[in-house]
Amino acid sequence: xxxxxxxxxxxxxxxxxxxxxxxxxxxxxxxxxxxxxxxxxxxxxxxxxxxxxxxxxxxxxxxxxxxxxxxxxxxxxxxxxxxxxxxxxxxxxxxxxxxxxxxxxxxxxxxxxxxxxxxxx
Amino acid sequence: xxxxxxxxxxxxxxxxxxxxxxxxxxxxxxxxxxxxxxxxxxxxxxxxxxxxxxxxxxxxxxxxxxxxxxxxxxxxxxxxxxxxxxxxxxxxxxxxxxxxxxxxxxxxxxxxxxxxxxxxxxxxxxxxxxxxxxxxxxxxxxxxxxxxxxxxxxxxxxxxxxxxxxxxxxxxxxxxxxxxxxxxxxxxxxxxxxxxxxxxxxxxxxxxxxxxxxxxxxxxxxxxxxxxxxxxxxxxxxxxxxxxxxxxxxxxxxxxxxxxxxxxxxxxxxxxxxxxxxxxxxxxxxxxxxxxxxxxxxxxxxxxxxxxxxxxxxxxxxxxxxxxxxxxxxxxxxxxxxxxxxxxxxxxxxxxxxxxxxxxxxxxxxxxxxxxxxxxxxxxxxxxxxxxxxxxxxxxxxxxxxxxxxxxxxxxxxxxxxxxxxxxxxxxxxxxxxxxxxxxxxxxxxxxxxxxxxxxxxxxxxxxxxxxxxxxxxxxxxxxxxxxxxxxxxxxxxxxxxxxxxxxxxxxxxxxxxxxxxxxxxxxxxxxxxxxxxxxxxxxxxxxxxxxxxxxxxxxxxxx
Numbered sequence: 291x292x293x294x295x296x297x298x299x300x301x302x303x304x305x306x307x308x309x310x311x312x313x314x315x316x317x318x319x320x321x322x323x324x325x326x327x328x329x330x331x332x333x334x335x336x337x338x339x340x341x342x343x344x345x346x347x348x349x350x351x352x353x354x355x356x357x358x359x360x361x362x363x364x365x366x367x368x369x370x371x372x373x374x375x376x377x378x379x380x381x382x383x384x385x386x387x388x389x390x391x392x393x394x395x396x397x398x399x400x401x402x403x404x405x406x407x408x409x410x411x
Numbered sequence: 412x413x414x415x416x417x418x419x420x421x422x423x424x425x426x427x428x429x430x431x432x433x434x435x436x437x438x439x440x441x442x443x444x445x446x447x448x449x450x451x452x453x454x455x456x457x458x459x460x461x462x463x464x465x466x467x468x469x470x471x472x473x474x475x476x477x478x479x480x481x482x483x484x485x486x487x488x489x490x491x492x493x494x495x496x497x498x499x500x501x502x503x504x505x506x507x508x509x510x511x512x513x514x515x516x517x518x519x520x521x522x523x524x525x526x527x528x529x530x531x532x533x534x535x536x537x538x539x540x541x542x543x544x545x546x547x548x549x550x551x552x553x554x555x556x557x558x559x560x561x562x563x564x565x566x567x568x569x570x571x572x573x574x575x576x577x578x579x580x581x582x583x584x585x586x587x588x589x590x591x592x593x594x595x596x597x598x599x600x601x602x603x604x605x606x607x608x609x610x611x612x613x614x615x616x617x618x619x620x621x622x623x624x625x626x627x628x629x630x631x632x633x634x635x636x637x638x639x640x641x642x643x644x645x646x647x648x649x650x651x652x653x654x655x656x657x658x659x660x661x662x663x664x665x666x667x668x669x670x671x672x673x674x675x676x677x678x679x680x681x682x683x684x685x686x687x688x689x690x691x692x693x694x695x696x697x698x699x700x701x702x703x704x705x706x707x708x709x710x711x712x713x714x715x716x717x718x719x720x721x722x723x724x725x726x727x728x729x730x731x732x733x734x735x736x737x738x739x740x741x742x743x744x745x746x747x748x749x750x751x752x753x754x755x756x757x758x759x760x761x762x763x764x765x766x767x768x769x770x771x772x773x774x775x776x777x778x779x780x781x782x783x784x785x786x787x788x789x790x791x792x793x794x795x796x797x798x799x800x801x802x803x804x805x806x807x808x809x810x811x812x813x814x815x816x817x818x819x820x821x822x823x824x825x826x827x828x829x830x831x832x833x834x835x836x837x838x839x840x841x842x843x844x845x846x847x848x849x850x851x852x853x854x855x856x857x858x859x860x861x862x863x864x865x866x867x868x869x870x871x872x873x874x875x876x877x878x879x880x881x882x883x884x885x886x887x888x889x890x891x892x893x894x895x896x897x898x899x900x901x902x903x904x905x906x907x908x909x910x911x912x913x914x915x916x917x918x919x920x921x922x923x924x925x926x927x928x929x930x931x932x933x934x935x936x937x938x939x940x941x942x943x944x945x946x947x948x949x950x951x952x953x954x955x956x957x958x959x960x961x962x963x964x965x966x967x968x969x970x971x
């Protein structure tokens with residue numbers, strides 16, 4: 291699988307990348323939203339995991355920007371939303387995309403990644 | 412001119428002697444009510460006809476000449492004065508006893524009871540005045556001053572730089588204007604020190620005061636005002652001793668009335684203060700007079716009558732079933748609110764790096780890592796450092812220490828930025844120094860308060876921007892410190908929707924909030940804190956697209 295992980299916390303990004311790679315996936319990473327959007331539009335990813343709070347634009351902006359390439363109902367089969375901010379407002383808005391929503395921190399990184407991979411394979 | 416003729420005529424009393432029988436008859440036929448003296452010896456003035464409607468007036472051996480018209484005017488004045496004097500004499504005894512006794516503010520009734528009818532009326536009329544400015548009107552209505560044309564009061568509130576002149580002239584129109592307090596003080600002192608109660612305009616040199624000829628004047632020193640009262644006939648005839656005496660006695664009598672009017676004003680403004688205080692109370696309070704609401708801080712009181720107390724006919728009800736806050740609780744409330752906000756920020760700011768560290772450590776312990784583990788360990792150390800920094804900046808804003816610390820402007824702003832980082836994530840945030848050297852300017856202050864104020868302002872701005880602009884790229888906050896001689900002005904500008912002009916003067920009022928979720932405490936409290944630190948917090952300007960607050964903070968002098 292070709293995977294893109296968007297996360298500005300370096301250690302989280304690196305850990306996720308490592309675990310995904312161990313499972314035989316091809317992983318790209320981005321710490322900024324605009325950089326990620328460029329990668330999305332120029333590559334075909336099977337799975338895109340995005341954090342919501344980034345330093346330039348938000349994860350929602352990435353989802354909206356991806357609509358140039360994907361139809362809205364295609365988003366759940368491509369995107370996983372990840373956030374440490376689990377206010378009702380944010381989870382509510384994330385739910386509107388029907389995407390898988392991961393609350394940080396997750397208990398077991400291996401289990402979490404396994405779950406995601408089995409869903410998107 | 413009669414004025415020129417009589418200018419130096421200082422006649423005694425109002426007593427008049429006329430020897431010429433036909434002149435006597437003529438004067439009697441005028442029915443002025445004049446009383447003539449029987450002998451020249453006791454009279455202040457002697458009048459002799461010279462023929463051809465010219466008259467000689469003898470005063471202490473000096474001769475003055477008048478035309479018939481002028482004579483009649485003089486006689487009228489004397490008659491008027493005599494009348495007034497008679498009235499005064501009748502009440503003299505009573506008045507003296509009253510004036511000797513002190514008039515207490517709640518003794519007005521007793522004063523009326525003891526006073527003569529005439530002064531009762533005067534004082535009754537006067538104390539109806541709402542303000543000292545009403546005085547010229549009231550004076551002009553008094554019988555005793557019927558023959559006067561100009562009534563002027565000049566009042567200076569102690570400590571004020573402008574005095575107010577209220578001038579009721581012949582036209583019967585009250586003119587109000589201001590003049591400088593220095594000019595006021597010159598006039599005030601000249602009148603106060605003078606032994607005589609009348610003055611000529613040329614003695615009182617004032618560009619602003621338009622006076623003609625001779626006038627009577629008296630100064631009053633009240634609790635919060637200095638006051639000059641001037642009455643004038645707009646002519647050059649000096650007042651008789653009787654007129655002066657009446658004016659003096661009158662002045663003594665009205666001093667109490669003036670104090671009363673002033674007191675009324677003070678009570679009135681106090682009442683405003685009480686009412687506005689009522690509105691800030693934690694409790695709902697209603698003062699009822701036989702089930703009618705007389706005063707209170709709520710219009711449609713729905714009382715559970717937690718407490719009622721009766722006092723004669725009045726009933727005071729109060730209830731603590733309100734969501735108001737007492738001012739003493741405000742600070743406490745704000746700190747709890749701040750604690751909540753800080754806790755949220757702390758959770759957001761710390762959970763990411765700690766989660767990252769935990770995940771990396773898990774992997775380091777369980778997996779064989781192809782990368783150099785040293786690199787990951789260094790990153791873990793960075794994350795731990797960052798977490799500690801966040802915790803440190805927190806202690807500044809939420810410490811209970813009351814001591815002052817010296818910090819550079821750069822240190823302070825960086826700390827606040829660290830705290831607001833998660834809030835500022837999707838906002839263009841800049842710190843713009845006018846000069847690079849300003850970064851190192853030192854501020855000695857209570858950092859808890861100072862960072863709280865900055866934090867509050869930044870959080871307010873971010874909340875506004877999130878509402879104002881959907882697209883984060885359009886949201887902008889600029890912090891620009893400008894260093895002056897004694898202060899650093901920290902300008903906080905956002906490009907939000909702006910504060911409507913009608914609301915700009917209200918935003919620092921307690922419990923006033925534009926935000927539906929706001930409580931109207933943040934800005935008033937921030938201002939109070941800024942002032943506590945010897946600075947201030949002001950709204951510099953606000954319009955759609957640009958709102959700027961200025962936080963003034965005193966800087967350290969060089970020797971500190």
